[in-house]
Amino acid sequence: MEYKFVHIMAMGNSPFCLNFIYFLKRMRCEDHLFVLITKTDIPELFEYENVLFKKDLSIEMLSYYVKEGYSVIFHSFPFSSIACLFLDRQMLNHVTWWVWGHDLYRKNHVKSGDLKGNKKLVYFLKLGMNVVYSPLMSILWSVALKRKLSHLRAIVVNCGADEDFLRQKMGDSIKIFRSAYSVGYFNEDFERLPSQVSDSIIRVMIGHSAFEFLRHKVYLDKLSAYKNENLRIILPLSYGNMQYARSVADYAKDKFGDKVTVLSEGMDFISYAKLLKSIDVAIFDYEHQSALGNIYLLFLFGKKVYLSPTGVLYKSFLKEGIAVYDCKEIGEVSFKNFCIPSKSVANGVEVCSEDF
Numbered sequence: 001m002e003y004k005f006v007h008i009m010a011m012g013n014s015p016f017c018l019n020f021i022y023f024l025k026r027m028r029c030e031d032h033l034f035v036l037i038t039k040t041d042i043p044e045l046f047e048y049e050n051v052l053f054k055k056d057l058s059i060e061m062l063s064y065y066v067k068e069g070y071s072v073i074f075h076s077f078p079f080s081s082i083a084c085l086f087l088d089r090q091m092l093n094h095v096t097w098w099v100w101g102h103d104l105y106r107k108n109h110v111k112s113g114d115l116k117g118n119k120k121l122v123y124f125l126k127l128g129m130n131v132v133y134s135p136l137m138s139i140l141w142s143v144a145l146k147r148k149l150s151h152l153r154a155i156v157v158n159c160g161a162d163e164d165f166l167r168q169k170m171g172d173s174i175k176i177f178r179s180a181y182s183v184g185y186f187n188e189d190f191e192r193l194p195s196q197v198s199d200s201i202i203r204v205m206i207g208h209s210a211f212e213f214l215r216h217k218v219y220l221d222k223l224s225a226y227k228n229e230n231l232r233i234i235l236p237l238s239y240g241n242m243q244y245a246r247s248v249a250d251y252a253k254d255k256f257g258d259k260v261t262v263l264s265e266g267m268d269f270i271s272y273a274k275l276l277k278s279i280d281v282a283i284f285d286y287e288h289q290s291a292l293g294n295i296y297l298l299f300l301f302g303k304k305v306y307l308s309p310t311g312v313l314y315k316s317f318l319k320e321g322i323a324v325y326d327c328k329e330i331g332e333v334s335f336k337n338f339c340i341p342s343k344s345v346a347n348g349v350e351v352c353s354e355d356f
Contacts, residue, residue, distance in 0.1 A: 003033040003050070006070040008057060010078035011100065012036030013239060016183060016293060017075060018044065019269045021051065023184030033070070037078060059086060066094045071153075076100035081137055084144035089151040097149070098156040098181070104165065105288025105312070106141050107213055145169040158292045161316035180355035181293060183269055187353055190273060190300060197278050202231045202339045205282045208291040210240030216248040219283050220255055222331035227256065229335045234279065236263045277301045281339050285327040287311045296355055299348035304341045306330060322348040 009017045013036070021034050025048070034051045036042070045051045054061070057078045065072050072095045079087065146169060149155075154175040157163050163176050197203075204223065207214030216235065223233065233256055237245035245264070252260045267275070276282075276297050283306045284291055295313070298305050299322060307314040309326045317324045323343035330338060 002031065004031040004071060005033065005073060006065045007032060007034045007073045007075055008062070008065075008078060009034065009036045010057070010074070010076040010103070012038030012053070013040065013042065013266075015266055015269055015272065016181060018042065019183035019185075020075070020181070021045065021048070023182055026184060059083065062095075063088070063091060066091045070094075072096070073098060077103040077149075081106065081140040081144050084148050085140070087148055089148065092148065092151040093153055095152050096154045096156065097152055099158065099162050099166075099289075101158075101162075101289035101292060102211075104162060105290075106137070107288075142169060146171075150174050159289060159313070159316055160319070161312040162289055164316075165312065180296070183293070185269060185273070187300075189270070190277075190297070193270070193274050193277050195277075200230055202229065202280045202335075203234055203278055204231055204339075205234040205236065205276075205279045207284060208236050208294045210237040210242060210245035210248065212241065212244055213286045213288075213290075215285050217251050219285065219327075219330065220248075220252050224255060225331040226335045226338065231259060231335075231339075233260045234263070234275070235260065238263055238266045273297055276303075279303055282306065283327065283330065284308075284313075285311075289313055296352045299345070300352040302341075302345040302349055304339065317348075320347070320351060322351060 007020075011017060017034075017036060024032055030050070032050060034048075035057075036045075036051065036053050037055070037057050038053060039055055041053050059079070062072065074095060074097045077097055077099070145166070150170045150173065152174065154177060155166060156177050156179050157166070158179070158181055160178070163178060166174065166176060206216050206219050220233070223231075233252060235248060235252060237248060249260075249262045249264070252262070263275075276294065279298065279301075281304045282294070282298050284295065285306070285308045287308055287310060289312055292313075295305060304325060306325045306327045306329075307317070309328060314324055314326075323341065323345055
């Protein structure tokens with residue numbers, strides 16, 4: 001089979017990648033090759049001849065695909081800020097970057113959950129150096145964006161906040177397109193999902209994965225103010241830092257007991273969308289762009305979404321007239337005010353309908 005396009009998927013085990021592949025397969029896009037960067041193979045994809053599994057990605061591998069004449073699409077940018085400095089500009093002319101969020105707004109710090117035993121000494125040394133390390137890596141990333149990645153063929157973003165950030169860093173010469181990340185399901189599919197549950201339990205979801213920037217324990221503490229209310233805490237922890245996931249699950253169960261549901265296994269997309277339709281409140285407290293697929297579906301279903309008031313998404317959604325709420329209010333307002341929307345959800349439903 002002769003391929004024209006190579007999709008390099010840095011988050012190869014993400015359900016969004018799987019559904020993107022299924023979608024293009026249904027569209028009979030036979031000239032697309034998918035390279036999934038993942039430590040574990042995905043049995044559901046074994047039958048697909050145009051799917052490869054790689055444990056990591058090297059610049060040499062990228063160079064091979066470019067030299068073979070393929071048009072390369074990054075689904076999330078796969079290289080570090082330092083590695084970017086070694087990328088050939090002419091090679092980048094053949095690459096399109098589809099932004100996921102975390103890959104654009106990089107968190108430059110040492111992750112404590114990744115270190116055990118004598119490695120903790122290394123962690124504390126690096127932690128002390130973070131005063132220098134973090135701003136240095138941020139400068140390197142800014143340089144990479146302006147000097148190297150401005151030579152990309154194009155960039156695809158999911159929201160206006162990403163385009164604003166990229167224009168600020170890279171100028172007006174780079175081609176930027178805005179597009180929803182298609183997973184092959186549309187409004188009519190979501191309308192057919194069962195209506196919201198009929199019980200009186202308020203379902204509160206914290207984050208969408210097992211990453212520390214989602215601050216699960218902080219919000220478990222804040223939600224303790226509503227511990228005696230009729231609520232259920234939903235924790236999607238099926239991917240990310242699994243040591244951190246176990247720590248969060250244990251912490252939540254200690255605080256809320258059987259009022260906690262931990263999602264430790266992946267779900268197919270429609271089952272996950274059905275879950276989101278049952279949620280009443282969702283909490284995403286971070287400064288960068290992440291979890292847009294989750295957030296757009298929550299808006300589509302008319303749910304109450306709390307975001308960081310200083311984050312790019314909060315500002316972007318307010319600009320578009322979409323109702324969002326300040327994370328700082330959690331635990332400080334009454335349970336009724338916490339869980340019931342005080343603003344119209346209509347604009348969020350309308351805007352996100354266009355993306356699906």
